[in-house]
Amino acid sequence: MGHDGRADDPDKRTLRREILAVRNRLTAGDVRETAAALADRALGLPELARARTVAAYVSVGSEPGTLALLDALRARGVRVLLPVLLPDNDLDWGAYEGEGSLVRVRHGGRMALLEPAGARLGPDAVTAADVVLLPGLAVDARGMRLGRGGGSYDRVLARLERAGADPVLVVLLYDTEVVRRVPGEAHDRPVHAVVTPSGVRRLR
Template sequence: MLRRGFLSMRSRLTAGDVDLAANALAERALELPELAHARTVAAYVSVGEEPGTLALLDALRARGVRVLLPVLLPDNDLDWGAYTGPDSLAPVRHGSRMALLEPVGERLGPEAVRQADAVLLPGLAVDARGMRLGRGGGSYDRVLARLERAGADPALVVLLYDTEVVERVPEEGHDRPVHAVVTPSGVRRFR
């Protein structure tokens, strides 16, 4: 029910709203020291009314950052591929879901995310404790568990709209807090 509410709010955004937010998000995110000093960033390509990421991906690449993007596997786990610009993306439909833009070229394996200095996470909301509400597919829960098992400690940053930073979201035992949230109006840190 909570997820449906956030998705409904997003569905009312215009393409202009999404574009304005994407540019502001890129500007705010690029100010983060965690991204300014990163050599490798695991990110994602936004779809639909998600806060836009392409401007940020291109800005990171322009800085010389290696950008890894997810490739959804049949079991909802994530493989990774390198982003080398808009031409390195192709739409891929996974069953009845919306088509995702995924990197073409070499697959680096699910463990490639361990090389990231920062991981940009999609979400629907984050609360005052830094707990992230995802879409419910579990893909990023697996990524976070993989990082934890490996002892990797990249900066975990979720990209959201201002209205998606809330007092509390439901939490399950496998959930992990993020370090920061970036919204069009600014950055909030959690630890």
């Protein structure tokens, strides 16, 4: 809902630019190394250890790597749901069946995303998740998350709310992306925890 015609907050735009500039300096090796640490830390989160269904995403480029975590969850018998971007920026979902089941999809002029090749489960599939892993660029101590600005996850959060679903919301970031304050709007839904390569922090 952050993008229902309202202009994006200039403070958010500035923070987004700063964080992306730092991420863009990371090497493939940096991303791989931190992905292994992120998976270890995330699996130590009791809610994730207990989860039967986890809605996640496949990291791209210099985003904190998620594949190691997806594989570890799947190896434990967890049902992992991955997003499929729809033309209106909403998200459909499909099950993760291993790295070989991902297809590279280019959406307009934006960077290609890795999406699940199998059956589409519908946008409401996310409401069955015990834990939802959200992509982000920063989070603060209140649990306010800075997204990429596309609004897809605002819709997911609104859908969870409408369904009365209350999964644990977790954002995966690099250590430097836990910041003093993310510019927040009244409707923003705070996340419960942040996982970085150095550990897990509970928020709010």
